């Protein structure tokens with residue numbers, strides 16, 4: 491009698507990664523790390539303070555039972571409006587009073603104005619437009635929405651399916667990707683995940699393929715080289731779009747939202763070559779990316 495050979499099949503990588511509980515704290519750390527070398531340093535420092543406030547609000551969200559899970563996709567609901575208003579207030583209360591010149595919170599915001607800011611952010615999150623006319627209040631409202639959407643993603647423990655791999659939009663909330671991260675550890679080394687600009691979920695995507703049009707082997711890479719070796723723009727000659735790749739192997743602390751804001755010079759470089767950006771970053775204001 492011969493032994494039945496054991497065929498070892500490596501387990502498939504997870505198709506969907508829910509956001510880590512310290513997502514916002516890590517973003518704050520990375521923004522503080524990047525700020526000193528940046529012309530936009532004061533803005534990055536302020537965003538770091540905003541992310542720290544998000545972390546605090548996120549911890550509060552986690553301790554509050556919500557009966558309206560899923561309300562984050564039901565735009566216009568009173569529950570969603572009240573929830574975002576409450577988180578916005580927590581963020582404002584936690585922010586330092588000294589900040590970039592010319593920006594500051596409006597302590598009171600009419601519900602109709604808040605609903606308008608939410609709607610604008612949802613449009614941007616779906617890559618409907620890239621930040622034209624965005625202002626400070628849009629960023630603050632986006633920060634509150636990220637807390638709510640991320641809390642819901644964590645609470646639902648979203649589990650991916652094979653069909654979610656290579657999806658064009660977030661399998662959890664349907665928003666567009668901010669960019670892609672190539673992981674370096676945790677048994678996932680070398681794997682590429684797109685990251686949702688709103689809820690922070692990541693979904694597995696094959697490498698060396700345009701995520702905007704799935705055209706295949708026509709992508710090329712541009713970077714700022716020594717200035718930001720962990721970030722590259724993946725350009726596509728089929729759709730003439732680009733998205734950013736963030737390499738953990740070159741900087742283990744790399745964080746897509748933070749490193750995107752810190753590499754706007756790369757957007758300029760790629761734009762001069764004729765490629766257009768559609769990937770949304772809810773922390774960008776008008777004129778910071780085109």
Ligand SMILES: [Zn+2]
Pocket residue numbers: 660661662663664665686687688689690691
């Ligand atoms: Zn999402």
Ligand SMILES: [Zn+2]
Pocket residue numbers: 700701702703704705726727728729730731
């Ligand atoms: Zn393409």
